Amino acid sequence: MRVPGKMIVRSVTLPIVAAGFLVFAGCRARKPAVATDAEFQRKTQEALILAKPGSVIELPAGKWRLDRTLSLSVDRVTVRGAGMDKTILSFQGQQAGASGMLVTASDFTLEDLAIEDTAGDALKVKDATNVTIRRVRTEWTGGPKESNGSYGIYPVTSKNVLVEDSVVIGASDAGIYVGQSSNVVVRRNRVEQNVAGIEIENCHYSDVYENMATKNTGGILVFNLPDLPVKHGQYTRVFSNQVFANNTDNFAPKGNLVAKVPAGTGVMIMATKHIDVFKNTIKDNQTSNVSIVSYLVTDNPIKDPDYDPYTAAIYVHDNDLSGGGTAPSGLAIKALALAVGKPLGDILYDGTVDPNLVMGKHVAEDSRICIQNNGHARFLNFDAAGNFRHTSRDLAPYNCTYPPLEPVALASVVAAGR
Amino acid sequence: MRLNPLTRRWRATLSPKGARVGILLVILAYAACNRQVSPHVDEPFPQNLSGWRLFAGKPSELHPNRGVVPYDLNTPLFSDYASKHRFVWMPPGTSAVYHSSDTFEFPVGTIFSKTFAFPVDDGAGKPRRERLIETRLLVHARSGWVGLPYVWNDAETEATLEVAADPTVVEWTHPSGAHYTIHYTVPNTNQCKECHDKSKVMTPLGPKARNLNKDYAYLDGEANQLAYWTKIGYLKGAPSPDQAPKAAVWDDPQSGSLDARASAYLDINCGTCHNPQGSANNTGLYLTTAESDPLRLGVCKVPVSAGQGAGDLRFGIVPGSPETSILVHRMASSAPKVMMPEIGRTVVHEEGVALIAQWVAAMPSTGSCEAPKRALGSGGGR
Numbered sequence: 001m002r003v004p005g006k007m008i009v010r011s012v013t014l015p016i017v018a019a020g021f022l023v024f025a026g027c028r029a030r031k032p033a034v035a036t037d038a039e040f041q042r043k044t045q046e047a048l049i050l051a052k053p054g055s056v057i058e059l060p061a062g063k064w065r066l067d068r069t070l071s072l073s074v075d076r077v078t079v080r081g082a083g084m085d086k087t088i089l090s091f092q093g094q095q096a097g098a099s100g101m102l103v104t105a106s107d108f109t110l111e112d113l114a115i116e117d118t119a120g121d122a123l124k125v126k127d128a129t130n131v132t133i134r135r136v137r138t139e140w141t142g143g144p145k146e147s148n149g150s151y152g153i154y155p156v157t158s159k160n161v162l163v164e165d166s167v168v169i170g171a172s173d174a175g176i177y178v179g180q181s182s183n184v185v186v187r188r189n190r191v192e193q194n195v196a197g198i199e200i201e202n203c204h205y206s207d208v209y210e211n212m213a214t215k216n217t218g219g220i221l222v223f224n225l226p227d228l229p230v231k232h233g234q235y236t237r238v239f240s241n242q243v244f245a246n247n248t249d250n251f252a253p254k255g256n257l258v259a260k261v262p263a264g265t266g267v268m269i270m271a272t273k274h275i276d277v278f279k280n281t282i283k284d285n286q287t288s289n290v291s292i293v294s295y296l297v298t299d300n301p302i303k304d305p306d307y308d309p310y311t312a313a314i315y316v317h318d319n320d321l322s323g324g325g326t327a328p329s330g331l332a333i334k335a336l337a338l339a340v341g342k343p344l345g346d347i348l349y350d351g352t353v354d355p356n357l358v359m360g361k362h363v364a365e366d367s368r369i370c371i372q373n374n375g376h377a378r379f380l381n382f383d384a385a386g387n388f389r390h391t392s393r394d395l396a397p398y399n400c401t402y403p404p405l406e407p408v409a410l411a412s413v414v415a416a417g418r
Numbered sequence: 419m420r421l422n423p424l425t426r427r428w429r430a431t432l433s434p435k436g437a438r439v440g441i442l443l444v445i446l447a448y449a450a451c452n453r454q455v456s457p458h459v460d461e462p463f464p465q466n467l468s469g470w471r472l473f474a475g476k477p478s479e480l481h482p483n484r485g486v487v488p489y490d491l492n493t494p495l496f497s498d499y500a501s502k503h504r505f506v507w508m509p510p511g512t513s514a515v516y517h518s519s520d521t522f523e524f525p526v527g528t529i530f531s532k533t534f535a536f537p538v539d540d541g542a543g544k545p546r547r548e549r550l551i552e553t554r555l556l557v558h559a560r561s562g563w564v565g566l567p568y569v570w571n572d573a574e575t576e577a578t579l580e581v582a583a584d585p586t587v588v589e590w591t592h593p594s595g596a597h598y599t600i601h602y603t604v605p606n607t608n609q610c611k612e613c614h615d616k617s618k619v620m621t622p623l624g625p626k627a628r629n630l631n632k633d634y635a636y637l638d639g640e641a642n643q644l645a646y647w648t649k650i651g652y653l654k655g656a657p658s659p660d661q662a663p664k665a666a667v668w669d670d671p672q673s674g675s676l677d678a679r680a681s682a683y684l685d686i687n688c689g690t691c692h693n694p695q696g697s698a699n700n701t702g703l704y705l706t707t708a709e710s711d712p713l714r715l716g717v718c719k720v721p722v723s724a725g726q727g728a729g730d731l732r733f734g735i736v737p738g739s740p741e742t743s744i745l746v747h748r749m750a751s752s753a754p755k756v757m758m759p760e761i762g763r764t765v766v767h768e769e770g771v772a773l774i775a776q777w778v779a780a781m782p783s784t785g786s787c788e789a790p791k792r793a794l795g796s797g798g799g800r
Contacts, residue, residue, distance in 0.1 A: 045582035071608035098760040120755035150725020157700045227702045255728030303713045
């Protein structure tokens with residue numbers, strides 16, 4: 001049962017909570033829906049604290065102004081708005097808390113609302129199993145700015161994560177940022193004007209498909225980074241995405257790793273393994289449509305003894321690539337373009353191989369970079385280790401295949417079957 | 419020894435001037451015998467602090483009821499310069515089990531009470547008094563530890579349970595002369611968990627051997643807290659205090675080296691989240707006393723998910739260079755997206771920042787954290 005314009009908590013186990021909320025909802029209805037709303041904030045936070053497993057907390061339509069983090073730690077709770085353009089939680093001028101919403105609960109669903117202009121991250125979900133984020137918009141409404149918060153939708157150290165049909169705009173780091181998680185599906189989202197549109201970082205088993213990434217600095221990044229508790233991120237499929245014209249100047253604070261991503265990056269794969277990139281349309285990204293690089297390109301010191309900075313077992317195939325590398329950015333890359341000519345290429349590879357994987361003159365069979373069937377895509381191995389000395393546009397060494405990776409099986413997803 | 423305001427409060431009853439007050443207190447304490455602490459180990463918990471009967475007499479005086487024992491820590495968490503009055507109570511006949519590094523194992527029914535107060539300026543010559551803001555109870559319920567924030571009314575006659583309280587405007591003058599007006603934020607019960615959760619299980623933070631191992635001026639004389647708890651039956655298995663670990667007092671150079679004081683400060687202010695089981699375990703930055711790996715402590719560690727917190731800085735700690743160390747930068751900020759800790763304070767702990775900056779400055783500098791330049795990195799973005 002849902003009463004328009006009211007906040008309702010449905011709870012089988014604790015009717016008293018629901019009763020309390022109906023009382024509040026009654027009060028709420030008499031107030032204008034735009035002013036700073038301490039009452040809405042307090043009652044919403046109370047609802048999140050007092051929720052019992054199984055509760056559904058419905059947030060009414062309206063632009064609600066909040067000034068500190070909302071948090072949830074009760075398992076099996078759904079928080080639902082009236083639509084991503086109807087229920088808007090605006091954190092403009094946020095006073096306290098590093099995120100808009102902070103969730104540390106499993107079996108969590110958030111849907112049909114917007115989180116705007118948070119000081120830090122819009123939505124952070126940590127240590128949760130079975131997370132569904134659906135039709136949620138997170139946005140910094142002033143466009144791309146260094147002062148925007150870091151992450152839009154940010155599940156971390158979680159398991160069975162679904163982010164779908166959402167919209168993320170303006171994050172000064174990554175729009176949809178899934179970190180140190182396993183069994184991840186990110187699909188049918190639109191990410192625009194973030195530094196990184198979608199970033200999969202130190203995750204195991206991720207499917208990223210049917211997303212639209214445009215006007216970011218970089219469209220889709222698949223990274224494995226050092227110094228983190230969850231290591232050796234691998235097994236990601238990136239397919240059937242539209243990744244085009246991600247040419248926005250990088251506006252990340254310089255201390256962030258993504259500050260190093262050159263504007264004009266379509267898909268970037270760094271220091272990870274078992275990545276399958278296929279059937280995407282990737283075009284007009286002015287540095288390159290697809291970059292395959294080791295962590296060494298970051299110039300960062302590597303202190304983590306368990307860290308593997310190399311990229312291996314990558315398969316890029318059957319993509320529609322065009323218009324990449326026409327106006328590369330970044331000083332080093334510009335220098336490279338001077339040396340090899342423009343366009344730089346649709347696919348850039350740094351050519352850096354883990355010395356332990358080289359058998360004689362060849363890379364071990366199960367660690368090769370395979371690039372096939374991408375139409376007329378222009379390729380460049382820019383020989384980073386050799387300071388661009390032995391660049392090559394020859395694709396022949398990469399003519400190989402890998403068997404398809406298994407789709408990520410999430411109970412919350414009807415398997416896409418691709 | 420250093421006296422915190424609470425100790426001073428109790429010292430007053432021991433001085434000749436306070437002898438009469440002391441006698442009165444004994445009478446009050448006797449009267450309180452008939453109204454013992456009222457423990458609750460299941461929901462619903464009392465809506466009013468008085469429902470626990472932890473204190474006898476005038477509520478704002480916080481006179482402990484029978485069995486309610488005041489305690490103090492060597493190095494406490496900074497909370498906007500609030501003074502804190504801590505008490506513990508355990509059910510009769512029960513005791514905590516000692517552990518040398520972790521929080522002791524406390525019996526079901528244990529109640530920790532921590533009251534946050536700020537000085538009130540009543541003008542020159544007026545005795546210094548305090549305004550009570552909130553009392554946080556940490557209760558060992560049958561289902562596990564539960565955090566319960568009680569907010570004091572303006573008359574300080576009662577504190578009421580508020581799971582998500584609004585901020586309170588508090589004004590006070592720091593001994594340095596600086597005047598503060600802050601929106602003091604009582605943490606909601608979820609925020610209690612942010613710091614108190616260890617592998618998602620709520621756990622007390624302060625009562626560890628290293629932090630309790632200090633003298634305290636009890637009504638019946640000064641004694642080491644570990645020894646006193648043992649004597650009254652609140653603690654079993656503790657070695658003699660000189661055999662137990664002892665944290666340095668962060669602002670007392672007599673109590674330990676710069677390293678030891680910085681370590682004690684980081685342990686309680688940062689290490690509660692920044693440890694392998696804490697809510698910041700995803701960062702790989704661990705700031706506990708037990709951590710010895712420089713990288714885990716942030717030395718030349720590249721931030722991963724610091725986002726806005728890193729600003730333009732590249733490393734957690736750059737030895738010898740506090741001004742380029744993210745650790746110091748975040749402690750020295752009060753902007754929500756930058757500051758650390760993320761919750762529990764609204765102003766900068768200037769003296770704490772100074773300590774950590776001094777510690778970083780004193781680290782042997784190895785030049786810098788930078789790796790040799792390679793191809794793509796520099797000038798990456800714009």
